[in-house]
Amino acid sequence: MNWFSSTRYSPIGVDIGSRSVKLVQYAGEDASASTLSGWDFPVESATVDANTEETQIEAIQNALDGQSFHGRTAVPCLSEEQLFLQNIRIRKTDDSDILRQVHQEAAGKLPFPLAEAELRFLEADDVRQGNEIMREVIVMACHRPLLEKRLAVIEACGLEPVAVDVEPMALLRSYRDQFRRDNDCLQRAVLVHIGWSQTLVVIVEGDRMLFAKYLPVGGRLFSEAVASRLDMSLTDATALRRHSGDRRSDQQDPEIAQSVAEAMRPVVENLCAELAKCVRYHSVTFRGKPLSRMVLGGGEASPLLLEAIGLRLNLRNDLSEPFRRLASKPANIQQSQWEIASGLALWNGA
Numbered sequence: 001m002n003w004f005s006s007t008r009y010s011p012i013g014v015d016i017g018s019r020s021v022k023l024v025q026y027a028g029e030d031a032s033a034s035t036l037s038g039w040d041f042p043v044e045s046a047t048v049d050a051n052t053e054e055t056q057i058e059a060i061q062n063a064l065d066g067q068s069f070h071g072r073t074a075v076p077c078l079s080e081e082q083l084f085l086q087n088i089r090i091r092k093t094d095d096s097d098i099l100r101q102v103h104q105e106a107a108g109k110l111p112f113p114l115a116e117a118e119l120r121f122l123e124a125d126d127v128r129q130g131n132e133i134m135r136e137v138i139v140m141a142c143h144r145p146l147l148e149k150r151l152a153v154i155e156a157c158g159l160e161p162v163a164v165d166v167e168p169m170a171l172l173r174s175y176r177d178q179f180r181r182d183n184d185c186l187q188r189a190v191l192v193h194i195g196w197s198q199t200l201v202v203i204v205e206g207d208r209m210l211f212a213k214y215l216p217v218g219g220r221l222f223s224e225a226v227a228s229r230l231d232m233s234l235t236d237a238t239a240l241r242r243h244s245g246d247r248r249s250d251q252q253d254p255e256i257a258q259s260v261a262e263a264m265r266p267v268v269e270n271l272c273a274e275l276a277k278c279v280r281y282h283s284v285t286f287r288g289k290p291l292s293r294m295v296l297g298g299g300e301a302s303p304l305l306l307e308a309i310g311l312r313l314n315l316r317n318d319l320s321e322p323f324r325r326l327a328s329k330p331a332n333i334q335q336s337q338w339e340i341a342s343g344l345a346l347w348n349g350a
Contacts, residue, residue, distance in 0.1 A: 011162055012069055013170070013344025014060065014076040014154060017299065018051065018196040021059045022341040025069050031177075031346070034326060035070075036338060039063040053153050060157045074159040075347045076150055077340065078166050080198040080214045084110055084117075084141040085168065087211055089127065089134045098123075102137055112143040120166075124210045127285050136285065138212050140166050163347055167193070168202050168212040170343030174322045175295060176207060177346055187292040190279060192309065193320075193339065194298040196220055199271060201278045203291070210286050213278060217271045219300035222264050229263035242302070261304065268305065272312035279313060295320050297336040 010026040022038040039059040041051055086109060090101040102121050107114040124136040147164060154161045171191050179189075185206040193200040196219045203211040219238070227237035244253075244260045279291060294313055296306045297320030310317030321335045322342035 009070040010345045011347060012074040012159065013341040014074050015341035015344060016056055016076065017079070019299065021056065021063055022338055023063050023069070024338060024341040024345040026345050033328065034323065035068055036330060037063040037067045053149060056153050057156045064157065072158060072160045073162045074154055075163050075165050075344045076154050076161060077170055077344055078142050078150065078164060080200070082142050082146040082150065083166055085212055085214060086139050088137050088139055089129065090137055092126065092133060092135050102139060106139050106141060110141055116144050117141045118144055118147055122209055125286055138209060165344055165347055167200055167340055168209060170340045171200065171202050172204055172209055172343070173346045174320070174339040174343035175204060178321060178324055188289055189293045189295055190291055192275065192294060192296050194218060194296070194300040194305065196299065201275065203278070203282050211278065211282055215271065215274045217267065217274060221267045222300065225267050226260055226263045230259060268308050272309055275309065275313060291315055293318060297339040299337045301336040
């Protein structure tokens with residue numbers, strides 16, 4: 001992390017989600033300490049995904065107020081609402097032609113004109129297609145007006161954006177910071193980040209991203225299922241689901257836990273089916289090395305979901321702990337909620 005050679009503090013990672021904002025900053029040459037702060041949007045705003053730039057600015061300012069963040073540099077990110085994300089396949093050729101091929105392929109898939117896009121791509125790996133060796137590429141693009149709005153929000157809070165990141169890269173950084181052993185770098189893992197409206201799936205090998213995709217399943221569908229079955233409001237169903245899912249089994253009311261689990265089962269099965277498709281795509285496309293583990297994170301992650309998904313995918317499973325190596329770990333928080341903000345704070349110019 002080269003930026004620690006010139007400054008003691010990392011940029012402030014700014015994660016603007018559907019239900020809250022989260023800020024993280026690391027300190028020390030070994031990132032052994034952190035400052036973190038979050039602020040929830042009003043319940044009615046988060047429930048209908050009606051967050052405006054004004055509510056985002058207010059939430060970030062409230063999260064900053066009274067906290068010991070150092071400096072004003074920040075790294076926000078683009079999430080599923082702003083980011084076009086897709087794996088494509090092109091012919092292997094020289095670098096200049098790769099750019100032309102990516103633009104040509106993306107132009108027909110983007111939901112906005114290519115001329116109005118900020119587009120980046122990662123070369124994943126060589127893959128076989130019939131008798132030909134092709135190049136798998138991950139395309140990430142944003143409609144420029146949405147990017148400008150995100151920057152305007154950050155600047156309105158008195159912060160200085162030094163970069164705009166994307167959720168898949170922040171998730172990869174957080175994973176690599178948690179699993180640092182040499183053996184971990186050689187293994188392939190599927191990272192599952194469950195948010196309120198979408199689930200982000202990223203398949204990695206060490207520092208290399210092989211696959212990334214958003215799935216249209218998230219906490220909202222879990223809560224809607226519980227609300228429908230138990231005849232309660234979406235807000236109450238969300239609170240009940242999280243209270244039941246986050247508590248240890250010996251502290252749960254068995255009857256309530258069973259009702260919540262049964263209500264969520266069809267949605268969990270749908271999510272597992274979508275995840276299985278991603279795993280299958282990996283096994284067919286990137287042959288030679290199997291997946292070794294699944295890491296579950298995001299604001300909607302829970303031990304209950306970890307167990308259910310782990311059983312379906314038949315993989316070793318871990319709950320994301322982005323602050324696992326800190327000398328003094330933040331108390332009384334669900335660490336998995338902070339993995340995107342943590343990965344943003346670990347941005348080092350790459």
